[in-house]
Amino acid sequence: MDAAAASVVTLIRMSSPASSRHEPADGAGGDLRPEDIEAVYREFLGRAATPEDVAQWMQSGSLRVFLDGVLASEEYAERITKRKIRPEDIEAVFGEFLGRAATPEDVEQWMRIGSLRAFLDGVLASEEYAERIAKRKMAEEARAHGSFLNCWIEGWERFARPPGDLSPDGVVIIGESGHLFIYGGYNDNVATHRGEIEMAADWLEEWRTLVAERLNQAQRSGRRFVSVVVPEKLAVYADCFPQNLTPRGPRPVLRLLDEGALPLVYPMEALRDARNGGDTYLLVNSHLTARGNRILAEATLSELGVSPALLPEAEDTAAPHLSAGDLGSHFDPPLLEVIRPMAGASRASVVSDNLEEVSRIGGHIGTIRVFRYEDAPDERTVVVFGDSYGVGDGDYQGLSWWLAQIFREVHFVWVPFGWDPDYLDSVNAELVVCETAERFMGRVPKLEVDVRSLAQETIARRRAINLEGIFTD
Numbered sequence: 001m002d003a004a005a006a007s008v009v010t011l012i013r014m015s016s017p018a019s020s021r022h023e024p025a026d027g028a029g030g031d032l033r034p035e036d037i038e039a040v041y042r043e044f045l046g047r048a049a050t051p052e053d054v055a056q057w058m059q060s061g062s063l064r065v066f067l068d069g070v071l072a073s074e075e076y077a078e079r080i081t082k083r084k085i086r087p088e089d090i091e092a093v094f095g096e097f098l099g100r101a102a103t104p105e106d107v108e109q110w111m112r113i114g115s116l117r118a119f120l121d122g123v124l125a126s127e128e129y130a131e132r133i134a135k136r137k138m139a140e141e142a143r144a145h146g147s148f149l150n151c152w153i154e155g156w157e158r159f160a161r162p163p164g165d166l167s168p169d170g171v172v173i174i175g176e177s178g179h180l181f182i183y184g185g186y187n188d189n190v191a192t193h194r195g196e197i198e199m200a201a202d203w204l205e206e207w208r209t210l211v212a213e214r215l216n217q218a219q220r221s222g223r224r225f226v227s228v229v230v231p232e233k234l235a236v237y238a239d240c241f242p243q244n245l246t247p248r249g250p251r252p253v254l255r256l257l258d259e260g261a262l263p264l265v266y267p268m269e270a271l272r273d274a275r276n277g278g279d280t281y282l283l284v285n286s287h288l289t290a291r292g293n294r295i296l297a298e299a300t301l302s303e304l305g306v307s308p309a310l311l312p313e314a315e316d317t318a319a320p321h322l323s324a325g326d327l328g329s330h331f332d333p334p335l336l337e338v339i340r341p342m343a344g345a346s347r348a349s350v351v352s353d354n355l356e357e358v359s360r361i362g363g364h365i366g367t368i369r370v371f372r373y374e375d376a377p378d379e380r381t382v383v384v385f386g387d388s389y390g391v392g393d394g395d396y397q398g399l400s401w402w403l404a405q406i407f408r409e410v411h412f413v414w415v416p417f418g419w420d421p422d423y424l425d426s427v428n429a430e431l432v433v434c435e436t437a438e439r440f441m442g443r444v445p446k447l448e449v450d451v452r453s454l455a456q457e458t459i460a461r462r463r464a465i466n467l468e469g470i471f472t473d
Contacts, residue, residue, distance in 0.1 A: 032063045040067070045075055071117065085116045093119070098128055099169055100186055132184075136170055151322070151336045152178025152283060163242035167330035176240040178283045180327040180335065181233060187439040193234050195249030199442060203252075204260050206444040211262050213447060214419055218432060223424065225432045226303040227417070228399070229253055230288075230296065230389040231268040232438040233281045252441040266438075267299040283337040285325030287389060290314040290342045290397050296389075297402035304431055310377055310406045314342060314397075326388075342397055348373035348404035355391075358414075358458055364388070366455035367414035371404035381409040381428055385418035385451075386435035399435055407431070415454065417445045423452065 037057050041049035057066050070076055090110050094102035110119050123129055149159045154177075165174045166183060173183035182189045191197050211227060218225035231253075238245050256262045271280045271292055280292030288296065291314045298308035319341070324334035352370040359367075369391065384390050384400045391412055392401020400412035411427055413420070417436035424432060436445075 032058060032061050032066050034058065036063060037066065040070055044070060044079070045073075046079060077117075084114050085110060085119050087111065089116065090119065093123055097123060097132075098126075099132055099171070132170055134170075136168060150331070150333050151338070161331075161335070167327075168332060169330055172327045172330040173242065174335075175237070175242050178337070179233075179237055179240045179281070180284050180286075180325075181237075181241055182286055182327070182439070187442065189232065189234065189439055190243070190245075192439065192442060193232065193247075193251050194245060195247045195251050197252075197442060199252060199255070203442075203444065204255060207256055207262065208260050210444060210447060214434065215263075217419075217421060221421075221424070223430055223432055224304055225434070226265055226300060227263065228265040228296070228300055228303075228386075228433055228435040229441065230435065230437050231266060231271055233286050235268050235438065236271045236275075236281060251438075253438050256441065265299050265303050267295060270295050270299060282323075282325055282339070284323070284328030284335045285337075286327055287325070287396065287398075293397050293399065293402060296399055300399065300403070300433060301406070304433075306378060306406065311402060312344065312347070312405055315344065341395065346371075346394075346401065346404065348376075348410070350393075354455055354459075355393075355414075358455060361458055361462055363458050363463075364414050366451065366458045367391070367412075368451065368455060369393075369400070369412045371400065371410040371412075373404060373406075373408060373410075376406060376408040378406050379408045380430040381411070382407045382431040382433065383411045383413060383424055383427065383429040384433045384435060385413050385415050385420075386433070387414065387416040387437055387440070389437055390414075390433075390435045399433070403433070413451050415449055415451055416440055418449045418451060419445070419447065420449055420451045422450070 034054050037054050038049045041047060041053065057069070060066060060069075087107050090107050091102045094100060094106060110122070113119065113122075148161045149156060152160050160178065161174050163174050163176050166172065170184040171182065172180050175181050188197055214227075215225055234241060234245070235251075250258065253264070253266060257264055257266060271288075274280050274291065274295055278291055279289050280295060281288055294311060294314045297311060301308045301311070320338045321341075322336045323339045324336055328335035328337070348371040350369060351372045352368070355367045355369055358364065364387075371392075382403055384403065386399060388398070390399045391414065392398040392404065398412075400410050404410040409427070411423075411429070413423065417434045417440070419434065423429075
């Protein structure tokens with residue numbers, strides 16, 4: 001973030017109702033200090049505050065009254081007019097106060113308005129910001145309850161954070177038996193699960209067209225093609241969610257299966273039924289356990305016409321370790337669980353991999369990891385276009401890892417439900433798996449993506465590519 005964008009963030013933080021130091025509810029004020037006046041004058045009026053300025057504003061005593069006065073002054077209006085809003089300002093404020101990246105549409109919308117003041121007022125007055133502040137307040141109230149264990153242990157439930165508590169950023173909620181769930185965030189996970197989010201009028205038809213075109217391309221090329229949707233943890237562990245999940249309509253994946261009649265592999269029932277023998281999803285993570293991933297692989301192989309009996313068993317190692325996962329890390333301190341990785345090494349070796357290089361830039365999309373198993377029982381080559389549920393390594397045995405225990409060569413390409421005919425041709429792929437997390441189904445992927453250019457662009461620009469680069473909306 002450059003200095004100018006940082007100044008915008010400083011101003012909006014000070015003028016925000018969520019500031020840790022703001023005017024008391026009764027309007028009495030008393031929270032303004034001379035150093036505040038001096039700092040704001042330097043930063044936003046471009047000059048030092050005179051003794052008269054300090055004396056005048058200290059009479060009001062209120063930080064909020066002071067900030068409103070500066071923002072409403074002719075001096076500030078004249079100064080701010082000289083510097084129009086910039087894309088960097090929008091990106092900085094969205095990241096800091098809405099907790100997400102500004103989409104190209106967000107930037108375009110606010111750049112049309114052009115006024116920095118109108119932008120700041122708009123962010124502070126938005127429903128999105130108000131909802132984020134409300135969630136943060138709930139999380140702060142939960143922390144005020146006292147000390148808790150940061151690792152759920154059966155029989156010690158009374159020492160754990162109670163179900164319903166939110167993470168400080170409002171993204172994660174605590175459920176029963178120590179399970180964490182995605183609550184807030186870009187995909188409106190809970191509302192989508194309840195069928196409350198209305199899809200665009202052409203959404204279903206666009207999905208039908210997409211899958212039909214890929215099937216046709218695969219058939220013309222002599223390839224076997226399957227579409228895999230990884231069930232949301234919320235769908236498999238609905239009984240552990242601490243709020244009412246009564247549906248008000250079908251969620252997107254069910255519409256695609258029922259109304260669209262799309263040939264999707266969606267092993268929700270298998271993952272839910274298998275819980276009788278142990279968890280299929282991790283506690284403080286949105287991802288699957290080794291058992292859960294094996295079940296996902298079994299369903300995928302069956303659709304490919306390959307026997308799941310060729311897969312190794314999902315046996316736990318005797319060397320457990322602690323992990324915060326992608327959900328537990330939203331808490332302070334992080335919520336942990338004991339992970340027992342799979343016993344036994346992979347039958348396949350990683351022969352090509354740019355994951356570390358892309359990850360160093362803070363990205364994932366464009367990652368290409370290639371497994372090779374010289375003595376594989378099936379000599380064919382598989383390409384998996386997927387996301388974090390498809391990636392596989394020593395720590396997380398995702399879908400591509402399991403497929404690599406059977407096939408001669410498996411290419412994992414980190415593009416959720418992606419498709420690149422040129423890449424398929426270049427590696428002589430005979431089987432293709434398009435995989436995505438259920439929470440991404442509300443958006444339609446692009447018909448084709450040049451996966452190699454995604455990696456090259458990420459590395460060349462030293463900036464990660466977000467999901468907007470692979471979806472149509």
